[in-house]
Amino acid sequence: NAGVMQNPRHLVRRRGQEARLRCSPMKGHSHVYWYRQLPEEGLKFMVYLQKENIIDESGMPKERFSAEFPKEGPSILRIQQVVRGDSAAYFCASSVEGGGEQYFGPGTRLTVT
């Protein structure tokens, strides 16, 4: 049973470009969460999605960031016009149900140059 998959594992973007991060949840999981981790810090919640629905986006910056979890395919976290401060590790997690154990992917390390 494959775990949570994220790709790419490393992404380098120049300032102003767009970054697209993908997350495939564990089989049977319909709840997806995105978190961001800055160096030497804990993870901070960004957004919680179920298939075709955003449930909680209270941790998402108001501008440039968006997320989706379509009926088919992976969840996508999209960052437009990236800035240096967006450099971080972005982790996706999934769960069978809301409030249950969340299983994390290996993360995507975004570097903005």
Add this chain to the structure above:
Amino acid sequence: SQQGEEDPQALSIQEGENATMNCSYKTSINNLQWYRQNSGRGLVHLILIRSNEREKHSGRLRVTLDTSKKSSSLLITASRAADTASYFCATDRGAQKLVFGQGTRLTINP
């Protein structure tokens, strides 16, 4: 502000010794989860303890939860070099999103 705060921030012990990490939080919770993160890697789920539970065991791990003090502890017995990692507690207040602390960096010296 962060819900969970781990203590200590860093811990260095000899292989074979026990390691204890603490986590405090501010508001009521549905459950509390402990995770391990090896340097530059993803998080590994260790254990979930619900608000109506006081203690849980999993192998060499023992987690306690004191809701009256809003605190939890993670004990790793008979530590091994492979236990070297950062350990995070995360609280779920029922909104499904987890709120993480800053973590405890554990180093096991051979």
